[in-house]
Amino acid sequence: MTLLTPRPDLWSLDPEVLHLNHGSYGAVPTRTLDRMAALRAETEANPMRWFRTVAAQLTTSRLELASFLQTDPDGFALVANASAGVTAALATLPIPAGSRLVLTNHAYGAVRYAAERFARMNQAEVVVVDVPLEADDETVVELIEAELDGAAVLIVDQITSGTVRIFPIAALVEVCHARDIPVVVDGAHAPALIDAPAADGADFWSGNFHKWPASPRATAGLVVAERWRSETLPLIVSWSEHDERMPERFDMQGTYDYAPWIAAPESLRVLADLDWPVRRTQLSAMLDEGAKVVAKALGTGVAEVARSAPTMRLVELPSTVDLSAGEALKQRISRDLKAEITFTGFDGRGFIRLSAHAYNSPQDYESLAARLPGVL
Numbered sequence: 001m002t003l004l005t006p007r008p009d010l011w012s013l014d015p016e017v018l019h020l021n022h023g024s025y026g027a028v029p030t031r032t033l034d035r036m037a038a039l040r041a042e043t044e045a046n047p048m049r050w051f052r053t054v055a056a057q058l059t060t061s062r063l064e065l066a067s068f069l070q071t072d073p074d075g076f077a078l079v080a081n082a083s084a085g086v087t088a089a090l091a092t093l094p095i096p097a098g099s100r101l102v103l104t105n106h107a108y109g110a111v112r113y114a115a116e117r118f119a120r121m122n123q124a125e126v127v128v129v130d131v132p133l134e135a136d137d138e139t140v141v142e143l144i145e146a147e148l149d150g151a152a153v154l155i156v157d158q159i160t161s162g163t164v165r166i167f168p169i170a171a172l173v174e175v176c177h178a179r180d181i182p183v184v185v186d187g188a189h190a191p192a193l194i195d196a197p198a199a200d201g202a203d204f205w206s207g208n209f210h211k212w213p214a215s216p217r218a219t220a221g222l223v224v225a226e227r228w229r230s231e232t233l234p235l236i237v238s239w240s241e242h243d244e245r246m247p248e249r250f251d252m253q254g255t256y257d258y259a260p261w262i263a264a265p266e267s268l269r270v271l272a273d274l275d276w277p278v279r280r281t282q283l284s285a286m287l288d289e290g291a292k293v294v295a296k297a298l299g300t301g302v303a304e305v306a307r308s309a310p311t312m313r314l315v316e317l318p319s320t321v322d323l324s325a326g327e328a329l330k331q332r333i334s335r336d337l338k339a340e341i342t343f344t345g346f347d348g349r350g351f352i353r354l355s356a357h358a359y360n361s362p363q364d365y366e367s368l369a370a371r372l373p374g375v376l
């Protein structure tokens with residue numbers, strides 16, 4: 001198999017910096033930035049004319065994004081981010097007083113806050129299921145199933161942020177639906193890392209295009225099962241309030257910058273030109289090696305994650321590193337080492353979470369390995 005060449009030339013990222021954290025805020029290729037700049041120039045040439053064209057342009061974009069996810073376009077709405085998608089889902093589901101909102105200790109912090117808000121509003125309670133990092137899929141399902149009595153909803157990550165593991169969504173949907181419990185999937189990291197990520201029959205799925213598909217920020221999708229479509233409302237009340245079509249209801253959210261949503265499919269074309277499925281496999285292999293190189297330099301190891309996301313790895317931090325000072329340390333690494341990485345913590349263990357995208361090369365991880373031991 002031929003090795004694909006790293007393509008930092010397709011991005012405008014600062015070449016002086018090691019960009020090893022695509023997983024947090026993504027990075028947008030210049031081709032998409034150019035498209036977005038053209039759209040904004042068009043807007044400013046005649047705002048009135050522009051806003052007359054937005055609805056039709058959003059339809060085109062939405063259909064392309066739905067097709068990328070291989071999902072039914074009638075159940076696919078645009079939202080600003082995965083947080084908004086999960087919030088809209090929780091705002092739709094019935095949450096009886098005294099019921100439980102079940103999630104796991106891998107859940108993203110902001111999503112847990114959303115669950116806590118909706119629990120408070122409905123006199124319900126949040127239940128957090130402890131799932132060990134190394135638990136296999138069967139154990140994950142058993143542990144969660146044991147906490148489903150009285151559940152109004154299961155909220156589960158498809159790919160966890162702090163622990164980069166893939167959860168067995170299809171099996172969890174099956175056990176929940178057998179008890180008539182709705183499932184909300186936080187698929188923030190799933191687009192472009194999992195093919196057809198919304199195909200497991202969850203009641204709601206939300207995922208970001210501004211992470212791995214490298215679309216402009218504030219571009220995400222909400223996939224809603226047929227059963228809930230008529231009731232699912234956007235978080236912003238606007239002129240589309242009485243539109244009976246679920247996706248269209250989410251399109252026009254008042255006066256807003258729609259350029260990112262309209263430009264988003266350009267990044268999907270960039271991925272296609274990058275031979276993405278093949279590249280993703282190669283990035284995974286490169287990152288396996290890269291993470292080992294960094295771990296070796298630190299005298300630690302690469303965390304054993306049961307089913308790891310293809311383009312993220314966890315390198316154990318030396319026990320001397322205090323994660324409560326993690327933010328300051330990240331800033332020092334950014335300023336002094338010119339490297340962008342992030343830390344995560346789980347079960348009292350600290351990790352560096354490393355990412356790989358098409359602009360990364362093996363040398364990036366070697367450079368990090370050479371620089372990091374001086375500061376950690």
Ligand SMILES: Cc1ncc(COP(=O)(O)O)c(C=O)c1O
Binds near residue numbers: 081161
């Ligand atoms: C698992 C998970 N859920 C939700 C989010 C929130 O995404 P956003 O900030 O786009 O709403 C993230 C962001 O990193 C995430 O990793």
